[in-house]
Structures are given as structure tokens and as C-alpha cells.
Amino acid sequence: MLTAQGLDLQFGTNVLGHLFFTELLLPALTKSSEHNKVPARVINTSSRMHTSLSAPLSGVDLVTVKGGPERDLWVKKAGKLGAPLGLYGQSKFIIISVSNYWAKRYPDVLVSCAVNPGxxxxxxxxxxxxxxxxxxxxxxxxxxxx
Known part of the structure; x- marks a missing residue:
């Protein structure tokens, strides 16, 4: 499934949603951190499914992010079970990376982590x-x- 913008739905929901929401909250999180003298906290929801793909070894397959003929071929090749699981696992791997990005980019402002809720x-x-x-x-x- 794709978003209205033609991106993979799981990528849009699990990655872009978290990323843009944090970006929108960043001024308030910065202000809170300065006021309280304690870093704000951003907790992203990941999953152990990030281990179900080869992304940590080979990187994210960017062909899967945007709809089109290349993505359709990837989905067909991955199969009815492999495609949804792979796309989900890949989105959860990316949100871990995004969470790590926030932690490194704003170390004095944010404690950013990704968790597996079980x-x-x-x-x-x-x-x-x-x-x-x-x-x-x-x-x-x-x-x-x-």
C-alpha cells in the first residue's frame, strides 16, 4: 500500500510520521530542556522485526520507499509474505536510525531512543x-x- 504522496505506507507511517512529529515538537522540546535543565525525551516505537531483513548488513533498499515499477518488481519478487514483512522490518530499522540521529544531533536537548514494546x-x-x-x-x- 502507498500513501497519498506515493510512498510506501509503512515508511510513511513508521518513519516520516515520527520524523515530522519530532521536528514539529523540537522548539517545545528545546524550550523544555532549557527550562528544566534536563534533556527532553523522544521515544520511538520500533520492533524486533528490524532484524528480519538484511538492512543492517546491506543497507535499506531505497527502491521500496517510493511507488513505481521498480518497487512493484521488488514486491513481486519478495512475495506475498516477504514484501509486507520486509517493508515493515525495514521501516523499523529506519526509525532506529532516525532515533539515533536525533540523539547525536541534539545531545544536550534530547534523549532519543527506539524501543521494542514487545x-x-x-x-x-x-x-x-x-x-x-x-x-x-x-x-x-x-x-x-x-
């Missing part, structure tokens, strides 16, 4: 067949309500 039941598999939803949710914990 197996939380969510609607992440809502577009998958029912049998896949059951597999995804088999060993998951209810998503906490705050």
Missing part, C-alpha cells in the same frame, strides 16, 4: 486474511490503555 495486540494485521491475523495475535498481549 508483542502487543493491535490492528496491524487488519488487512490480512483472518488466518494470518490469528497467527499474528497468537502470542500477543493486549495493548495497554492509558
Amino acid at each position: 508483542g502487543s495486540k493491535s490492528d496491524i494485521a487488519r488487512h490480512q486474511p483472518r488466518w494470518k491475523q490469528r497467527i499474528v495475535n497468537f502470542n500477543q498481549y493486549p495493548t495497554p490503555c492509558i
